[in-house]
Amino acid sequence: MKFVDEFRDAGTAHALAARIAALCEPGRQYKLMEVCGGHTHTIYKHGLEDYLPEQVTLVHGPGCPVCVIPMGRVDDAMALASEPDVIMTSFGDMMRVPGSNGSFFDARARGTDIRMVYSPLDSLKIARQNPGKRVVFMAIGFETTAPSTAMTLLRAAAEGLANFSIFCNHVMIIPAIKAILDSPDLRLDGFIGPGHVSTVIGCRPYEFVARDYGKPVVVAGFEPLDILQSIYLLMLQLSRGEAAVENQYARVVPWDGNAVALRAIGQTMELRPYFEWRGLGFISHSALRVREEYARFDAETLFSVPGVRVADPQACQCGEVLKGVLKPWECKVFGTACTPETPIGTCMVSPEGACAAYYNYGRLTRRRVKEASTS
């Protein structure tokens, strides 16, 4: 298939792998974080770690939209969904995320009207078709999905829709990266920068990582060769003792981002003073809420949202996994109490979550590596 197969060529991968291995200094360990859940998914789906020398470890970061939603917000969404005449709409990924009292799927089985949509614009359609109902869109995601929510708000305003609102949970990637850099228990050598987020925000916002923290960043595409090449570029910088922001995904990511998308976000949404992230705790100026001019589309204004903070289940170590301090399999409940069927933490829910990706795709590879090293 055009534009896909070129980026999955095993021959090129072997060549890149050899170059990466050649850049490893003897005795040095390299920890690189892929910030974005989409990258985690690609890495496991294609078995990319098979190409990496033992000295290079990939650490899976917090860039998975459903993984960072705290339980309290899921409970709030559930409360909204069970208000009279409400139709809740949500992306598919969100459907299995557990709140204190089950997931959207469980709520639906109890009779709550929750519908899966593929775009927030589909929620607008549902609102138009059901004038007697109040349609709420569960808006989640980083700067990647925020523009489509913004466009939906603009269109709802233009149409004067009176029965549509959003429950805004949009978060921003830069504060999360900063929180990870400031976390005392983590030593990283460089970052594989998020691709889709950067199509919106561009590459400039990462400059502080190189300048202030001395870590290289390579913004990467989502095909396996994109990621492998980005690892090569990071290793090249590290071998030269450099730290800069590079754009491997230039075919999609403009250095300055997408001004139209950023304007739409700015027009409809504003920074929250603080927001709770699953596992990472409260991070200031890390999330978006609906601007007052659009308050008539803000579910948090229209409905009374409980807003109760719910502590993560005690056994759950999602926070450590999201920060890359723990490998998924190092979590106490991984694979036993917490599985894709019965997820305790969000990392086990989404196919982009580090735990689900590792559970579904990765177990065998590591076992074989182990067998090979002991035989």
Place this chain on the structure above:
Amino acid sequence: MTAPRDGSPQPVPGTVREELVLERIDRARRARPRVREDRITMSHGAGGKATQTLIEAVFLDTFRNPILEPLEDAARLDVSGASIAMTTDSYVVKPLFFPGGNIGDLAVNGTVNDLSMAGAVPLYLSAAFILEEGFPVADVARIAASMQAAATRAGVQVVTGDTKVVEKGKADGCYINTAGLGMISRDISLGVAQARPGDVIMVSGPIGDHGVTIMLARGELDIEADIASDTAPLNGLVADLLAAAPGVRALRDATRGGVATILNEIAAAASVGVVVSEDDIPVRAEVRGASELLGIDPMYVACEGRLVAVVGPKDAGRALAALQAHPQGAGAAIIGAVTAGPPGIVELKTAFGGTRIVDLLVGDPLPRIC
């Protein structure tokens, strides 16, 4: 490893610790299935882990008998010296009419195929209709005509039936249940538990056509592709295959849950490993394209006219030739092999050159956000 002298916890080396975790996971996976939810969710009908748990923990546990126990597509009954295959299936597809077919031919082909997978010659079908008040009679007639056409094509007869009507809103237009009977020749005994290391695994054509067609036909995605359901009777193909290759050990039609689910069933039932190669699995460009856009894996997408065959190594060449010689199997391909282990694990060699596990999904494949 020596015991810690002062009783303080000793750091366990990473790989050892991981190995312990992986063993614990294996144990947890082998544990008796238990339904944890207190209500049925859509996952219980998706053909993945949740479906399997419901069937094993509730239905198999309640109805347990040696005929039901193998959980094959059709039961094998020995009645007065003859071997009879019996099966049943309900059809709730939405939309009812889609490119390449409708619920009527699906209901006939699906049951014909379940019988065929047991190695049976399908003979007789029942048809039960649950119709919603207000459903157009013209559509009922159109569906019935498609059923008859499919039955004629497969050489079976619909010999008994039932009709029920429910109030508006209590069903989605039209649901159909069909049951089927067929005869199994005495020397045929197929089952996924018979897979042995060294066996070859093949599919009869490109996978995922039906599932992707249905997803697109629902019109919720605003994606258009030139693609149609693969719904077709497989009894002719199976007859040719079994005649040419007596070494066929098992057949499954890759419906709900797709080829990935069948491969997991083989690995689990026979306590063997399965290794397949992504490069060798036939997938139409349109299906691949739509799947890439949606973030789903064609390996889990339903087919309605494709089978997975497990064949002893000596007969593999003959089996593939027989499949490819039949119009229904023109796109047949060898996709992998049965291995000694690790038991119960399906491994995929990715086109990129890596490896990964192909596990059962919990429920329906959900489109990813970004």
